[in-house]
Amino acid sequence: MEFRLSTEQELFKRMVREFCEKNVEPRSREMDDKEEGIPDELIKGLADLGVFGIMIPEKYGGSAPEGEEMTYANIAVQELGRAEMSMALPVYTLLCLGWGFLITKYGTEQLKEEVLPRVAAGEYFTGIATTEPGGGSDIANIQTSGMYKDGKFIVNGEKVYISGVLESIEQRDGGHITLIRTDPEAGHRGFTFVFIPAKLPGISYSTFDDIGRMALSTGSLVYKDVEVPEYYMLGEMNRGFYLNMEGFNLARILVAAACVGMTEKALEISRDYVKQRVLFGRPLAKFEGISFEIAEDHAKLEQLKLYLQYTAWAADTLYKEPDFISHRDLSRMVSICKMEAPMLGAEITQRCMTHLGAFSYTKECPLGRGLRGIMSYVVGAEGGYHIQKLIIAREYIGDEAVPYR
Amino acid sequence: MNIIVCMKQVIDLEQIRIKPNTREPVTKGLPLLFGDFEKCALEEAVRIQEKHGGKVTALAVGSPKLKDTIKEALAIGADEAIILTDPMFNDSDAMGSARVIAKAIHKIGEYDLILLGDSSADEYSGEIPPRIAELLDLPQVGFARELEILEGNDQGTNTKTIRAVRDLEDALEVVELDLPAVVGVTSELNTPRLAPLSAILKAGRKPLNEWGPEDIGITADEVGANASVVEVLSNLAPVQDRKEIIYEDVEEGVAEVVKALLQEGVLTQ
Numbered sequence: 001m002e003f004r005l006s007t008e009q010e011l012f013k014r015m016v017r018e019f020c021e022k023n024v025e026p027r028s029r030e031m032d033d034k035e036e037g038i039p040d041e042l043i044k045g046l047a048d049l050g051v052f053g054i055m056i057p058e059k060y061g062g063s064a065p066e067g068e069e070m071t072y073a074n075i076a077v078q079e080l081g082r083a084e085m086s087m088a089l090p091v092y093t094l095l096c097l098g099w100g101f102l103i104t105k106y107g108t109e110q111l112k113e114e115v116l117p118r119v120a121a122g123e124y125f126t127g128i129a130t131t132e133p134g135g136g137s138d139i140a141n142i143q144t145s146g147m148y149k150d151g152k153f154i155v156n157g158e159k160v161y162i163s164g165v166l167e168s169i170e171q172r173d174g175g176h177i178t179l180i181r182t183d184p185e186a187g188h189r190g191f192t193f194v195f196i197p198a199k200l201p202g203i204s205y206s207t208f209d210d211i212g213r214m215a216l217s218t219g220s221l222v223y224k225d226v227e228v229p230e231y232y233m234l235g236e237m238n239r240g241f242y243l244n245m246e247g248f249n250l251a252r253i254l255v256a257a258a259c260v261g262m263t264e265k266a267l268e269i270s271r272d273y274v275k276q277r278v279l280f281g282r283p284l285a286k287f288e289g290i291s292f293e294i295a296e297d298h299a300k301l302e303q304l305k306l307y308l309q310y311t312a313w314a315a316d317t318l319y320k321e322p323d324f325i326s327h328r329d330l331s332r333m334v335s336i337c338k339m340e341a342p343m344l345g346a347e348i349t350q351r352c353m354t355h356l357g358a359f360s361y362t363k364e365c366p367l368g369r370g371l372r373g374i375m376s377y378v379v380g381a382e383g384g385y386h387i388q389k390l391i392i393a394r395e396y397i398g399d400e401a402v403p404y405r
Numbered sequence: 406m407n408i409i410v411c412m413k414q415v416i417d418l419e420q421i422r423i424k425p426n427t428r429e430p431v432t433k434g435l436p437l438l439f440g441d442f443e444k445c446a447l448e449e450a451v452r453i454q455e456k457h458g459g460k461v462t463a464l465a466v467g468s469p470k471l472k473d474t475i476k477e478a479l480a481i482g483a484d485e486a487i488i489l490t491d492p493m494f495n496d497s498d499a500m501g502s503a504r505v506i507a508k509a510i511h512k513i514g515e516y517d518l519i520l521l522g523d524s525s526a527d528e529y530s531g532e533i534p535p536r537i538a539e540l541l542d543l544p545q546v547g548f549a550r551e552l553e554i555l556e557g558n559d560q561g562t563n564t565k566t567i568r569a570v571r572d573l574e575d576a577l578e579v580v581e582l583d584l585p586a587v588v589g590v591t592s593e594l595n596t597p598r599l600a601p602l603s604a605i606l607k608a609g610r611k612p613l614n615e616w617g618p619e620d621i622g623i624t625a626d627e628v629g630a631n632a633s634v635v636e637v638l639s640n641l642a643p644v645q646d647r648k649e650i651i652y653e654d655v656e657e658g659v660a661e662v663v664k665a666l667l668q669e670g671v672l673t674q
Contacts (some may be wrong), residue, residue: 007473008605011480015599050602063603072602 003306005075008065019049020083029109031215032086032369038215042089047102047122049361051076051093061117064104067320072249073097074257074312081261081336085366087373090258091381095163098251099177103128103195105242105319106234109281111195113350118173125167125174128251128382129159129196129221137163137381137387139179139244139405140188144223148230148237153194154203155180161380165205165219168198175199176221178243182237193247194230202226212372219368221307248382249330252338253315255382256308259264259341260301262370263348269367270352290355297348304344308337327356338359339388340376349374406459406554406565408450409513410483410520411506411533412443414467414474418526437470439477442522444597446590448603449552450520451482451598452539458556460484462513466494472613479608480600485511491617496630503536505628508621510541516585517565523547523589534589544582547589548572555581 023045031038042195046052054073056062065072077097080090103112103126115200119126132142137235164257166335167173176195183190198204203226207219228320270295274284284290311333317324320375360367378385393401416435423430439447450461456572463478463486465471471488476645479486488508519541524531527633531547538545550571556563564583571578572591582588600608609642626632652658 008609009477010473011477011600011605011608012602015601015605019599048601050605056601058603063601063606065602065606151570 003309004188008073009075012072013079014078015049015170015191016046016076017082018047018159018222019356024080024083024089027299028084028086029363029367030368031084031088033214033363037167037217038149038338039091039354040172041093043122043172043233044331045122046080046093052096052100052122053120053199055097055104056116056120057104058105060112060368061120063120066338068316069101070253070315071309073101073254074308077254077257078261078264081258082265085262085265085370086213086215087167087262087370087376088213089254090261091163091376092125092167094254095260096125098254099126099128099247100255101250102107102177102193102234102243102247106232107195108231109266110231114268115175123173125164125172127162127164127168127174127176127194129160129162129176129178131380133160133220137384139241140404142179142181142191142379144178144180146182146192146194146228147182147321148182148192151230153180153182153228154193155194155196155223155228158220159223160220161208161218162221163216163218164215165198165207165221167206168218168297169203173197173199177234177247180238182240186238189239190240191244192237192241193234193243194228195234196223196228198230200207200226200228210373210376211395213368239315245331246327249327249334250315254313255377256304256337256341257312257332259310259345259374260305260375261303262374263341264305264346266345266349266352266367266370267294268292269303269365270355271357273392284355294355300344301348304337304340307333308336308341311337328395331391335383335388335391335395338383339385339392342374342387345374346371346378406518407462408458408459408518408520409462409516410443410447410450410478411519411537412439412463412465412475413437413522413525413527414465414471415440415455415525415527416638421494423642424648425576429642430642437474439474440522440526441592441597442524442526442590445482445521445594446520447478447481447593448574448588448595448597449576449630450518452595453518453552457556459517462487462516463541464506464509464513466502466509467488468495472615473611476608478610481598481614482628483611485614487616489613489616489621493618493623493625493629497628498530498633498635499530500536500634501539501628501632503533503622505623506533507537507540508623509616510537512616517542518567518584521586521587521589523549523591531589534587538587543585545587545589546571546580546582548634549588549590550577550593551593551619552588552590552594553559564669566617570644570647571643593603612649 050063053062055069056065072345077094078091147152178196179191182192202224204222205215205219210218274290277284353367359365414437416432419436454461461483462617463483466489469490471490475486534547546569550572553568555566560618566581566583570583606644616628
């Protein structure tokens with residue numbers, strides 16, 4: 001049993017932290033205030049460090065630490081969460097990593113050659129488009145159609161609450177792995193997963209006015225007779241539902257990583273503050289009402305962080321040893337992380353705000369940005385809070401706890 | 406250009422705690438890193454190599470942790486590393502360390518330039534560069550904040566010199582040295598690069614040699630605690646006591662505080 005990060009992992013963590021402290025953190029408020037996206041030089045700098053290439057083999061321009069991709073990605077995304085608490089940059093990155101990994105695993109050679117080198121270079125965004133106006137949690141019920149004809153999928157429908165709409169169409173370039181219904185009669189066995197470059201003819205978009213992570217756009221994508229060549233398909237026809245679930249497992253681990261990083265920083269801000277803020281003649285830290293709260297939150301966060309590291313390792317191990325655990329077991333573990341990290345982070349950040357008092361309610365203080373950002377992962381994004389409970393209940397209690405059967 | 410960069414691992418200074426009762430620094434169990442000066446020396450070596458070709462060798466004396474720490478130097482761009490971690494070298498004074506380094510450099514043999522931090526971030530004695538230069542009988546310059554390699558031709562033979570700008574606090578001095586030479590650098594020299602993931606993953610595959618006392622031909626009477634002539638009498642954090650002076654009158658209070666701050670050098674007139 002080995003709990004330590006390896007020398008290489010530690011070194012990579014330190015490199016990402018040094019980059020973030022020097023380049024990302026000082027610009028985090030500006031990014032949130034301006035709402036003009038993530039500065040190119042930050043993406044470029046992270047790409048130069050190899051962050052966008054963690055999931056991508058050297059052959060496609062990446063620098064994947066083979067067999068340890070999720071462990072390294074977990075490390076990098078936590079660091080980004082610490083530095084950019086609104087989580088726009090962490091989310092942008094984790095989407096490229098998590099869904100990029102799925103392209104690495106299941107994309108056709110042509111798709112990989114076309115997309116992956118540009119992802120690794122930070123020029124190209126890869127996200128996910130599953131949710132529709134009718135909902136996202138009940139995936140088996142999505143409607144966007146993609147009839148296969150003459151080597152192409154003809155896609156019609158609408159996807160909503162999609163991250164990276166402006167980034168992939170206006171600001172940079174990119175696309176989304178999209179769940180489409182290719183066999184209307186076959187229920188969840190009638191979906192296919194295709195990568196759709198966001199600039200394909202027939203795609204229009206609109207954006208939503210989010211309350212947080214202001215440097216990352218969210219919007220809707222409308223598809224009208226969009227022709228998607230067959231080589232953009234991931235895996236096999238009509239197996240999209242399962243690939244989507246597998247991709248969720250990867251992305252959710254990294255979502256939890258972003259939340260854990262943000263929360264860790266929030267707690268450090270509070271810890272440093274209560275040591276120097278004097279009230280009634282002594283530092284705030286001397287009041288057990290404060291110090292015990294911080295101690296409890298630290299304990300909860302440390303436990304989650306360790307469990308997250310374990311889960312990332314389990315995901316890596318599952319790809320190396322397919323019999324190690326089942327994908328369903330991994331889903332349970334991942335959902336524990338994805339259920340806990342955003343909600344615990346939101347709760348801890350709120351408590352930190354009470355320690356800092358009125359200052360925490362100003363934009364000068366990063367805690368508000370953190371709270372607004374992390375709420376996106378409480379309410380939804382890669383599966384909302386309650387959906388994670390449903391998955392855990394399904395896997396732990398059994399079918400008796402499944403409402404859709 | 407074959408360049409040797411001498412690197413010292415130091416404890417992470419940001420994590421040192423001071424015992425409140427005794428003012429002793431608590432240094433046990435802290436992570437070991439390379440200091441900023443060493444990183445600047447290495448960065449400069451890699452830049453010179455990128456321009457002039459050749460090889461960069463990282464050389465370090467220290468605890469067995471060096472096997473891990475040295476990977477950073479290899480990831481940044483050193484082509485190979487030599488580490489000396491024998492317990493015989495423990496608790497050396499600057500002279501003892503300089504002997505080990507000089508003998509290791511002598512064994513490496515082929516070199517044009519020896520770069521190192523002007524001082525180490527932990528002890529800051531600044532003795533190593535001049536001492537190894539003396540032991541190797543090489544020209545030496547310290548406090549270098551700018552470096553340039555000059556290639557010339559003297560009666561048909563290629564010559565190499567290095568031009569250094571020395572920081573003398575109130576003045577800058579430009580000096581030229583014939584190579585090989587020893588150069589101690591300051592952190593103004595450059596901004597060290599960060600190692601990308603691909604280089605980190607490959608660092609472990611670069612040559613890493615571990616040399617012991619017999620490899621470099623040094624004996625216990627030249628190095629380690631026995632050979633040390635320096636005795637550390639005290640190493641304590643400065644006393645910090647709060648004066649707790651309360652001024653009832655604001656005007657008088659402000660004037661007194663300004664006066665005190667001027668005296669302490671916090672403010673200047």
